[in-house]
Structure formats: C-alpha cells, structure tokens
Amino acid sequence: xxxxxxxxxxxxxxxxxxxxxxxxxxxxxxxxxxxxxxxxxxxxxxxxxxxxxxxxxxxxxxxxxxxxxxxxxxxxxxxxxxxxxxxxxxxxxxxxxxxxxxxxxxxxxxxxxxxxxxxxxxxxxxxxxxxxxxxxxxxxxxxxxxxxxxxxxxxxxxxxxxxxxxxxxxxxxxxxxxxxxxxxxxxxxxxxxxxxxxxxxxxxxxxxxxxxxxxxxxxxxxxxxxxxxxxxxxxxxxxxxxxxxxxxxxxxxxxxxxxxxxxxxxxxxxxxxxxxxxxxxxxxxxxxxxxxxxxxxxxxxxxxxxxxxxxxxxxxxxxxxxxxxxxxxxxxxxxxxxxxxxxxxxxxxxxxxxxxxxxxxxxxxxxxxxxxxxxxxx
Amino acid sequence: xxxxxxxxxxxxxxxxxxxxxxxxxxxxxxxxxxxxxxxxxxxxxxxxxxxxxxxxxxxxxxxxxxxxxxxxxxxxxxxxxxxxxxxxxxxxxxxxxxxxxxxxxxxxxxxxxxxxxxxxxxxxxxxxxxxxxxxxxxxxxxxxxxxxxxxxxxxxxxxxxxxxxxxxxxxxxxxxxxxxxxxxxxxxxxxxxxxxxxxxxxxxxxxxxxxxxxxxxxxxxxxxxxxxxxxxxxxxxxxxxxxxxxxxxxxxxxxxxxxxxxxxxxxxxxxxxxxxxxxxxxxxxxxxxxxxxxxxxxxxxxxxxxxxxxxxxxxxxxxxxxxxxxxxxxxxxxxxxxxxxxxxxxxxxxxxxxxxxxxxxxxxxxxxxxxxxxxxxxxxxxxxxxxxxxxx
Numbered sequence: 001x002x003x004x005x006x007x008x009x010x011x012x013x014x015x016x017x018x019x020x021x022x023x024x025x026x027x028x029x030x031x032x033x034x035x036x037x038x039x040x041x042x043x044x045x046x047x048x049x050x051x052x053x054x055x056x057x058x059x060x061x062x063x064x065x066x067x068x069x070x071x072x073x074x075x076x077x078x079x080x081x082x083x084x085x086x087x088x089x090x091x092x093x094x095x096x097x098x099x100x101x102x103x104x105x106x107x108x109x110x111x112x113x114x115x116x117x118x119x120x121x122x123x124x125x126x127x128x129x130x131x132x133x134x135x136x137x138x139x140x141x142x143x144x145x146x147x148x149x150x151x152x153x154x155x156x157x158x159x160x161x162x163x164x165x166x167x168x169x170x171x172x173x174x175x176x177x178x179x180x181x182x183x184x185x186x187x188x189x190x191x192x193x194x195x196x197x198x199x200x201x202x203x204x205x206x207x208x209x210x211x212x213x214x215x216x217x218x219x220x221x222x223x224x225x226x227x228x229x230x231x232x233x234x235x236x237x238x239x240x241x242x243x244x245x246x247x248x249x250x251x252x253x254x255x256x257x258x259x260x261x262x263x264x265x266x267x268x269x270x271x272x273x274x275x276x277x278x279x280x281x282x283x284x285x286x287x288x289x290x291x292x293x294x295x296x297x298x299x300x301x302x303x304x305x306x307x308x309x310x311x312x313x314x315x316x317x318x319x320x321x322x323x324x325x326x327x328x329x330x331x332x333x334x335x336x337x338x339x340x341x342x343x344x345x346x347x348x349x350x351x352x353x354x355x356x357x358x359x360x361x362x363x364x365x366x367x368x369x370x371x372x373x374x375x376x377x378x
Numbered sequence: 379x380x381x382x383x384x385x386x387x388x389x390x391x392x393x394x395x396x397x398x399x400x401x402x403x404x405x406x407x408x409x410x411x412x413x414x415x416x417x418x419x420x421x422x423x424x425x426x427x428x429x430x431x432x433x434x435x436x437x438x439x440x441x442x443x444x445x446x447x448x449x450x451x452x453x454x455x456x457x458x459x460x461x462x463x464x465x466x467x468x469x470x471x472x473x474x475x476x477x478x479x480x481x482x483x484x485x486x487x488x489x490x491x492x493x494x495x496x497x498x499x500x501x502x503x504x505x506x507x508x509x510x511x512x513x514x515x516x517x518x519x520x521x522x523x524x525x526x527x528x529x530x531x532x533x534x535x536x537x538x539x540x541x542x543x544x545x546x547x548x549x550x551x552x553x554x555x556x557x558x559x560x561x562x563x564x565x566x567x568x569x570x571x572x573x574x575x576x577x578x579x580x581x582x583x584x585x586x587x588x589x590x591x592x593x594x595x596x597x598x599x600x601x602x603x604x605x606x607x608x609x610x611x612x613x614x615x616x617x618x619x620x621x622x623x624x625x626x627x628x629x630x631x632x633x634x635x636x637x638x639x640x641x642x643x644x645x646x647x648x649x650x651x652x653x654x655x656x657x658x659x660x661x662x663x664x665x666x667x668x669x670x671x672x673x674x675x676x677x678x679x680x681x682x683x684x685x686x687x688x689x690x691x692x693x694x695x696x697x698x699x700x701x702x703x704x705x706x707x708x709x710x711x712x713x714x715x716x717x718x719x720x721x722x723x724x725x726x727x728x729x730x731x732x733x734x735x736x737x738x739x740x741x742x743x744x745x746x747x748x749x750x751x752x753x754x755x756x757x758x759x760x761x762x763x764x765x766x767x768x769x770x
Contacts, residue, residue, distance in 0.1 A: 003682035004689055260765055275769035277758075283767065284760035288703045295682040296675035313674070320671045369667035376670065378643030378657050 001302055003295055005075070012072055015052070016079045023048060024085040026347050032086060033204035039162050040198075040206040041086045047118050049089065056116025058239075059097050063112035069305035070239060074246035074297065081250025084347075084354050086205045088121050090243060091159040096122030098239040099167050099184065102232055103223040107186075111165075123163035124236065125154040125187075125210050132363045134169075134237060135230075136177050141170035141185060141217065148172070150185065150193075150215040158361070160208030161198040163189060167236075168212070173227050182230045184223040191215050203353040235308060238315045241362045242300045245315075245322035248358050249297050252290055252322075252329035255351040259283070259333045266338075279336060286332055289325040296321045313375050320368035323359040330355045386458045390466075396431045397468045398424035404467070404639060406732070407739060408593065411473045414503025416550045432471035433502045439477055442485065446493055447501030453688045475544065476500035476507040478630040480553050483623040487570075487611040496551075496572070508575070509627075510540040510554030510597060511620070518755050520555075521564045521617060525599065527556035527571060534558075534571065534609075536579075536602040542749065546582040546595035549575050553623075559614050570616035573604045589741040590726070590734070625694075627750045628701035642666045642711070646718035662717060669710055676707055695763040702756035705746035712740040 005013065023045050032040060049055050057073050059065020066072075073094055080087055097115060099122070100108045114120035128138055139152025150170055160166070166187045174181030189196060193215035201207050224232045260283060263274030273279055300318035303311035330352040334341035341348050359365070401424055405411045412418075412425050420426040432438050435449055441456040442448025451459065481500050484493055499505040516523040525538025536556055546552070551574055559567030575582075579602040584592035611619050643657065643666055650659040657663035683700055686692035715736055716723045723740075725731035747753040762770035 002685040002689070003678065004685050004691060260767070264766075264768060272768045274767040277761075277770075280761035280765075280767050280770050281754070281757040283765055284702075284757040287760055287765060288699050291699055292672070292675045292679045292703065295679040298682070299678045317671050317674045317678075321675045365668075365671075366664070369664070369671050372670050372674070373643065373656070373663060373667040376641065376643050377655075378641075378647055378652070378663060378666070 001306070003298055003302075005071070005298075009071060009075055012068075013075045013079070016054070016076045017082075019048065019052060020076075020079040020083045020085055024080075024087065025083050026350060029084050029086055029204060029350065040204070041088060041159075041162070045085075046088055049087065049093075050116065050118025053116075054089065055093050055118045056097070056112070057093055059101065059112045059116045063109055064116040065097070065112065066116075070242060070301040071298070071305060073239075073243055074301040077243045077246035078250030078253075081247035081252075081354075081358075082254040084203075084251065084350055088159050088162070090240065090247070091124060091163070092120070092122045094243045095124045095236055095240050096120075096165075096167065098236045099124070099223055099232070102235050103184065105223065106220065120165065121159060121163045122165050122167060123157050123159045123208075124240075125157045125160065125166050125168045126233070126237075127156045128152070128154060130155065132360065132367055134233060135179065137169055137171045137182055138176050139168065139170045139212065141172050141183060143172075144216070147216065147218045147221065148185065150187065150212045150217050153209070153211045155209050156360070157208045157210050159206045160189075160210050161196050162206065165189070166194075166210065167223065169229065169233055179230050181227050182233060183226050184229045184232060185217050186221045186223055187212070187215065187217060191217075201357055203350070203357040205354065205357060234312075237362055238308070238311060239304060241319040241368075242297070242304055242311075242315050244358050244361050245293075245297045245300065245318040248322035248326040248355065249290070249293055251351055251355055251358070252293070252326040255329050255333040255348060255355075256283075256286060256290060258348060259336050262337055273336075282332060283336075286325075286329060289328055293318075293321040293325040313372060316368040316371040316375070319363060320365045320372070323365035323368070326355045327359065327365070382454055382458060385455055386462065389459055389462050392435075393462055393466055393468060396428075397466060398427055400424035401428040401469045401471075402467045403469075405469060406735065408742075411469070412471060412503070413506055413545070413548070414472055414474055415506025415548060416504070417548070418503070418506070428469070429471045429503055436501065438472045438503065439481060439497075439501045442481065442497065442501065446485075447498035453684075457684065472503045474500060474503065474506065475509055476505065479509060479623050479626050480507050482626045483553075483570075483619050484610065486622060487619045491607065492572070492610060505550045506545070506548060508543050508546045508549035508552050508597075510543055510546075510552045512542045513539060514541050518752055520620075520751075521568065523555055523557060523568065525554070525556050526560065527558050527569060527604065529558070530603075532606055534604045534606065536571070536573070536599045536604055538599050540597040540599075541585075542594045543582070543597040544594055546575070546597045547584055547592075551575060552580075552597070553610075555616055555620055558616075562614060565617045567614055568616040568620065569613050570610040570619040571604050572608045572610060573602065577602050577604070579603075587741070588744070589738040591738060591742070593742075624751065625697040628697040628756075631701055631705055631746060631750045639711075639715075642669065642714050642718055645715060649718060649720045649722065662714075666714055666718070669707075669714055673707060673711065676703060679703070693764055695759050698751075698756040698759040699764075701750060702747075702753050702760070705743075706753060708746050709743045712743045716740050 053066035054076055056065030057068050061067040100112050141148035141150045166189050168185045168187050170183055170185055171181055172183040193213040195211050197209045199207050266273045296318045300314040303314045333348050334352055337348050340346050412429055437449045440449035440451045440459050444450035513523050527534040527536045554571050556569055556571055557567050558569040579600040581598040582595040585594050586592055646657050719736055723736045726734040761767045
C-alpha cells in the first residue's frame with residue numbers, strides 16, 4: 001500500500017480539520033483550564049464528534065460505528081494534536097473500542113453501540129509505576145464467590161475521573177512481572193471501594209489516580225480470557241501508541257509551522273531572524289526529522305489495519321520517532337520564539353507541555369527503542 | 379488475481395530461476411560491485427551471467443522505455459521488482475553513474491540521436507560513465523566552474539581541470555559541465571557536454587584518500603576536441619540539466635543511508651558479549667537501538683518519497699532531505715560499526731580484517747555528506763525552497 005493518504009482519507013482529514021479547528025481550538029483548552037472545568041473536556045463537542053462518526057470510528061458498522069481503520073483514527077488524532085484538544089477520543093474511541101472489539105463477549109456489542117453514539121466513556125487503568133511498565137501488575141483480582149475481589153492502585157489513567165466504565169488490568173495468577181496471569185476487567189467507577197483522584201496535569205488534559213479496595217467484580221466483567229489477557233493488553237496498547245504517535249506528529253507540525261512563520265516576521269539586528277543561517281539549518285533539520293516521523297507513523301497505522309500481529313516493530317518505531325521528533329520540535333519552537341515562547345499568552349508553550357505528557361503516555365522514545373533492541377535480539 | 383499480483387508472482391519465479399547464488403549476498407564494498415564498461419573484468423562467471431540475464435530483459439533499468447534498452451515497466455511494476463529483489467537479497471546487476479545520473483538527464487533533455495546512441499549502452503553496461511562537475515575552485519559553489527569550451531565551428535575545444543571525478547581512470551565517457559559564455563552570469567554560461575575519455579588531451583590522476591583508496595581522480599583537459607553533436611540540450615542552458623541530474627545523484631547517495639550490511643546488534647554481541655539476552659554494554663546498546671529506530675524510519679521515508687513522486691505530491695527539493703538525512707545516517711552507522719568492533723576494527727592490514735574493510739569503509743563514509751552537495755548545502759536548499767525562509 002502506498003505511503004500516502006487515499007483520496008477518501010484526505011477528505012476525512014479535511015472534515016476532521018474543520019470540526020476540530022472550529023469547535024475545539026487551543027482557545028477551547030485554555031477555557032477549560034482557566035475555568036478549572038470539573039470534567040476537563042466538553043460533552044457537547046464529544047457529541048459532535050459522535051455525530052460525525054468519530055466516536056465509533058474503528059467500531060464495525062454492525063455495532064453502530066463507522067467501520068474505518070487506524071489510518072483514519074490517526075488522521076483524527078493528528079488534528080487533535082494540532083489543536084491540543086482535550087477529548088475522550090483516545091481513551092474511548094481508540095483504547096476502549098479496541099478492547100471491546102478484540103475481546104468480544106456478550107456485552108461487547110451493546111457497549112460498542114453506546115460508545116459509537118457518544119453515550120459511553122471508557123478509561124484504561126493500566127500503569128502502576130510513574131514510568132510505563134505494562135508487564136508490571138501488582139493489582140490483584142482474587143476469586144470470590146461468582147466473581148473477583150479487586151485491590152490495587154493505578155496511575156496516569158487518562159479520563160479516569162469522567163469514564164462510565166474502567167478497563168482494569170489485574171493479576172489473577174502468578175507474580176508481579178509474569179506474562180501469564182493477567183486479566184482485564186470492566187469495573188464500574190461508582191462501585192464500592194473505588195476511589196478516584198483527578199490529577200491536574202501540566203498540560204491541562206485529563207488524568208487520574210485510582211485505587212481499588214476490595215472491590216467486588218462480577219465474573220461477566222471479564223474482558224477476553226481469564227489469566228491470558230497479556231496479548232489483548234498489547235493489542236490495545238499498540239493501537240493507543242500508534243494513535244498517540246499521530247497526535248504527537250500533528251502537534252509537532254503545528255508547532256513547527258508556527259515557528260517557521262515566526263522566523264518570517266520577527267526582526268532583530270534589522271533583519272528577519274529567519275535570515276540567520278544558524279536558525280535556518282536548525283529549522284531545516286527539524287523539517288527532515290518530521291518527514292521521517294510522518295512516514296513511520298503512517299506505516300504503523302497501515303500495518304495495524306493490514307496485519308495487527310505484524311505491526312509491533314512498526315508501532316515501536318513510530319512511537320519512538322514521534323516522541324523524539326516532537327521533543328525536538330517543541331524545544332526548538334520555544335527557543336526560537338525567544339522570550340515570547342516563555343509566556344503563557346503565546347500558545348507555543350502549551351505544545352511543549354502536551355508533548356511532554358504524550359511522550360510519557362504508553363512508553364517514551366527509550367522504552368520503544370528498547371523494544372526494537374529486544375525484537376532484534378540484542 | 380490482479381495484473382500486479384501476477385507480475386509479482388512471475389517476477390519472483392524468474393528471479394529465483396535466474397539470479398545466481400553468488401549474487402544473493404551483499405557486495406563487500408564498492409569494488410565488489412559490477413560497474414561494466416569497455417575494460418570491465420567480471421569478478422566471476424555469476425556476475426557476468428547476472429548482468430547479461432537482467433540486461434536482456436531490460437531490468438538493469440526497469441523503468442526506462444524498451445526502445446532504449448529498458449524494461450518498459452510502470453512505476454508500480456518497478457517497485458515490485460525492487461521489493462522482490464530485496465526480499466531475495468539479489469545484488470544490483472549493474473551499478474553505474476550512467477543509470478543513476480546521466481540516463482534520467484538524457485531521457486529528459488537529450489535529443490533522439492543522443493538517447494539512441496547512449497542509453498542502450500548504459501543499460502547493457504557497455505560504457506562506463508564518469509561525472510565532470512566539481513573543480514578545485516568550484517565545490518559547494520559549483521556554478522563558479524571555470525573549465526571552458528570554445529566554439530570552433532564543428533567542435534568545442536575544452537580546456538580546464540575537474541576534481542573528485544569518481545572512477546575517471548576507469549571510465550569510458552564523461553558527462554561534463556563547461557563554461558561556454560564567460561561573460562554571462564555564472565549560472566547562465568554553462569553547457570553540458572558528453573565526450574570520450576580516450577580523446578586526445580584527457581588525463582586522469584587518482585587521488586589517495588584517508589581510506590587508503592582512490593575512488594576519485596583529478597581530471598585534466600588540454601585542447602580536447604568535442605564534436606558539436608555531443609552538446610546536450612541548449613548551449614548555455616547546461617545548469618538546468620546539471621540541477622536535474624544532481625537530484626538523481628542525491629537520491630543515489632541518500633539511498634546509502636539504507637545501509638545493509640551486518641546488523642549492528644550482531645557485530646556488538648561478538649565484541650562486548652551478551653548478558654541476560656542484552657548486549658553487555660548498555661550504553662552502546664542504547665546508541666545502536668536509537669540508530670536502528672532512525673534507520674528503520676528512514677527506509678520508510680524513502681518508500682514514502684517514491685510514493686509521493688509517483689502521485690506527483692513530492693516537493694521538487696525533496697531529494698535534498700533524503701540526501702542530507704541518508705548520508706548523516708550512514709556516517710552514524712559506520713561510527714557505531716567502529717565502536718562495536720573495538721580494536722578489531724582498527725586493523726588496517728591483516729587477514730582477519732580483510733585488509734581493513736571496516737576502517738576503510740568508515741573513512742569512506744565521511745565523503746557522503748560532502749559529495750553531491752554538502753549537508754550544509756542541502757540544508758540551505760531546504761531553507762530556501764521548501765521552508766521559503768527569507769534571504770536563504
């Protein structure tokens with residue numbers, strides 16, 4: 001498949017760009033942040049996403065979704081990245097939908113339909129350490145009666161405080177770092193023993209710490225297979241990683257474009273600063289880094305659509321590249337904006353904040369370079 | 379089954395039946411490749427067979443028109459052929475500046491007689507070409523070149539000196555930039571000439587490089603007579619041809635970033651050892667992993683560049699990006715090869731090191747970001763033409 005968007009995908013990008021830039025531009029993020037909005041996102045905008053078919057973008061049409069693929073989801077994520085939009089798109093439309101789709105089961109069809117209509121928000125409660133270590137799961141679900149008793153603590157749960165259902169990774173057998181013995185559970189956040197602390201983050205996007213204390217969970221809450229949830233976790237994570245890579249790419253490109261525009265308008269020493277070769281070469285180098293990341297991200301999304309089981313290395317490369325090139329893009333953006341870049345009034349610093357968070361989300365560049373080394377056997 | 383799927387299946391079967399086993403290993407270095415030419419001595423029978431079989435199908439230049447010795451393949455078919463060759467690890471049957479640089483320029487700017495005369499010989503590997511561009515005083519500032527060609531009625535009289543002429547001492551013909559109008563602005567008095575290196579008045583002197591090898595020459599022209607019909611395109615419009623050809627040269631050099639060769643992780647495992655499944659030197663491992671991520675992604679960027687060109691969405695200056703990044707990546711790779719080999723990589727003359735293969739290759743890569751326009755020149759081009767920064 002050619003590494004360019006198809007005509008349909010380009011049209012989708014144009015409509016996503018229109019919607020996001022119009023309804024959820026950076027001013028939208030500022031308003032939510034400055035008003036200390038309880039939910040941290042707009043339900044009204046999310047309804048509009050749903051009516052455009054974005055909430056159920058990767059949900060099969062039989063379940064009320066749009067039946068599209070990861071490339072299309074990535075296209076939407078890129079626009080979210082450009083506008084720094086706080087949206088349940090990642091937690092619900094990507095992570096939640098992937099979990100329900102892949103796990104199947106009696107409840108999946110109904111939940112996917114509600115999700116696609118914009119009536120169900122999900123959150124993935126996975127990380128327990130401050131650095132992404134998906135195989136380390138201390139949270140325990142012990143058998144009790146017809147179901148389980150869940151105890152443990154999760155951190156960096158995106159949209160954790162607004163979700164209608166939590167997807168929790170828990171250990172049902174084995175030691176803290178064993179591959180086997182992991183089970184995914186759908187947990188009601190209002191259940192007795194669940195406490196949720198919303199954590200206001202540096203980028204003003206949603207996250208929460210969640211603790212489970214002897215929470216009673218029914219056996220029909222199991223997503224996928226008991227004790228054998230690790231591959232499902234990887235599948236959910238890879239979809240999430242590729243889509244966060246798209247978000248980072250969109251964010252980088254917007255920061256880069258704003259910076260190049262600034263180089264063409266800011267004057268010092270009687271010259272436009274874009275005339276200085278010291279800045280020209282750095283901007284051109286950054287252009288190259290972003291072009292390479294663009295190819296890697298699109299390929300990973302295409303691989304997820306074509307053959308998800310073979311996509312692992314591509315996703316690792318895409319997330320590693322998206323992290324490192326976004327890191328460079330936002331650092332250069334702030335530096336080249338000079339003192340202006342340090343002010344809250346100018347948007348550029350907001351890109352740096354979001355890039356920092358999105359890098360940590362589901363593994364940073366080092367995490368994914370390490371995966372490549374493991375895949376290649378060294 | 380679509381036509382392309384059929385083509386892929388047939389291509390795979392043909393390659394399987396026709397590519398000799400010896401041609402399914404990567405070449406050791408530039409000298410282990412097949413360059414062709416009047417005086418070419420094949421390294422072995424397999425190299426000869428492979429060239430002849432591929433040339434007979436026009437597959438040394440698969441996307442050139444059949445009438446000029448090409449395969450007449452579409453861009454999709456060409457891509458499939460390359461993919462299948464890569465999958466089977468088939469070597470390129472013929473490496474040549476004629477294929478990479480002159481051919482595309484002649485297809486665009488040459489007249490019918492020139493195309494008929496030169497292209498089939500390039501495709502069959504009968505004539506080996508060299509490139510007369512740089513001069514001692516015209517490197518990055520190529521357009522300031524001084525080699526002059528005076529109009530003598532039925533011929534030009536060429537006098538001057540070129541430098542960094544790749545393999546001029548082995549080449550049969552040269553494509554050469556000369557000044558035909560010394561009074562015009564520097565870009566507007568240049569012409570593009572073709573001539574036989576056996577012409578009277580041509581002399582080459584190999585330059586010994588830090589790698590201990592001499593892939594480049596100084597080339598001197600003293601009263602060399604070049605027939606008028608060997609002018610490509612229009613007199614004093616040679617810069618247009620030169621620029622077009624340079625984009626192809628940049629693609630070629632940038633492609634070196636794809637590397638090939640032994641995986642770095644394997645090389646390092648031998649010298650630093652492995653503990654619990656990971657390289658015992660964690661910082662070297664981290665550097666190699668970071669390189670592998672970038673090289674993997676760069677290969678995808680090359681693939682995307684091809685797709686962008688096919689769908690006419692590529693920026694005309696896109697090759698500067700590939701050239702810049704590919705060459706810097708190749709230099710990084712060879713630094714890591716040297717770090718991974720440790721003292722084994724320092725042996726310059728020994729059996730074990732195959733007469734210093736690794737250090738010589740490492741030193742050779744330092745030229746990658748100089749030849750074909752330095753990295754700094756590529757960044758200038760991106761600044762000016764893609765980012766449209768002021769005063770660039």
